[in-house]
Amino acid sequence: MPTDDIILEARNLTKEFKGFVAVKEVNLQVRRGTIHALIGPNGAGKSTVFNLLTKFLTPTRGQILYKGRDITRTKPADIALMGLVRSFQISAVFPHLSVLENVRVALQRPLGTSFHFWKSESSLYDLHDRALELIEAVNLTPWAGHTAAELPYGRKRALEIATTLALDPEVMLLDEPLAGMGHEDIEGTAALIKRVAADRTVLMVEHNLSVVAHGSSGTWMSPEIVWAKRH
Numbered sequence: 133m134p135t136d137d138i139i140l141e142a143r144n145l146t147k148e149f150k151g152f153v154a155v156k157e158v159n160l161q162v163r164r165g166t167i168h169a170l171i172g173p174n175g176a177g178k179s180t181v182f183n184l185l186t187k188f189l190t191p192t193r194g195q196i197l198y199k200g201r202d203i204t205r206t207k208p209a210d211i212a213l214m215g216l217v218r219s220f221q222i223s224a225v226f227p228h229l230s231v232l233e234n235v236r237v238a239l240q241r242p243l244g245t246s247f248h249f250w251k252s253e254s255s256l257y258d259l260h261d262r263a264l265e266l267i268e269a270v271n272l273t274p275w276a277g278h279t280a281a282e283l284p285y286g287r288k289r290a291l292e293i294a295t296t297l298a299l300d301p302e303v304m305l306l307d308e309p310l311a312g313m314g315h316e317d318i319e320g321t322a323a324l325i326k327r328v329a330a331d332r333t334v335l336m337v338e339h340n341l342s343v344v345a346h347g348s349s350g351t352w353m354s355p356e357i358v359w360a361k362r363h
């Protein structure tokens with residue numbers, strides 16, 4: 133496998149909290165264009181790994197590489213600029229703004245880097261049209277004029293994904309995107325993540341293997357599974 137294919141890599145990643153080892157020597161390779169799911173029981177260290185990869189926590193030991201570059205000491209904001217984006221980091225949803233306004237605000241965030249293809253084509257893509265496109269992509273068109281506060285839970289998560297997508301991330305990290313969702317929203321959100329992953333890389337944390345591997349109507353996502361275990 134050519135190294136170019138590995139977009140995100142952790143080497144011997146370890147995190148100790150005052151001597152308590154929460155994450156121990158994790159090695160992880162995420163190939164470009166795939167969906168990876170980090171699976172494991174409560175307390176296994178999934179969220180900690182996630183926070184280490186997005187630099188919200190500093191590793192005690194080990195190394196993180198993104199596109200072959202060592203980002204172990206890079207700040208979270210700079211990592212977002214490089215196209216590695218976690219969902220909640222940027223998708224602070226404003227409850228009193230409409231769905232459309234929320235997506236427009238996200239599109240206007242000053243992350244002007246080359247991975248913002250729509251910016252370089254701004255003559256073709258009006259901000260408003262781009263916002264409507266994203267809203268359509270996450271099946272929120274009927275809700276476009278509603279405030280975020282009015283959305284049912286599952287639709288709110290869809291809005292979070294839309295505002296994350298507004299940043300045009302190359303790698304999107306989602307910590308339990310299906311958590312707390314009702315049955316009716318799980319299928320749709322899962323299908324959405326799968327669509328998102330068509331031209332990006334997705335790394336998600338999920339508690340429940342069966343939810344990731346099978347929708348109620350068969351297999352909908354076939355992620356590469358990375359097991360986290362308590363030790």
Ligand SMILES: Nc1ncnc2c1ncn2[C@@H]1O[C@H](COP(=O)(O)OP(=O)(O)OP(=O)(O)O)[C@@H](O)[C@H]1O
Nearest residue numbers: 149152154172173174175176177178179180181339
């Ligand atoms: N800031 C912290 N300080 C001390 N201990 C922590 C801290 N964050 C996490 N831990 C501990 O590290 C371990 C791993 O926690 P983590 O939240 O990463 O697990 P998880 O796999 O995401 O669990 P869950 O499925 O419940 O979300 C737990 O024992 C937790 O109590």
Ligand SMILES: [Mg+2]
Nearest residue numbers: 178179180337
């Ligand atoms: Mg967690």
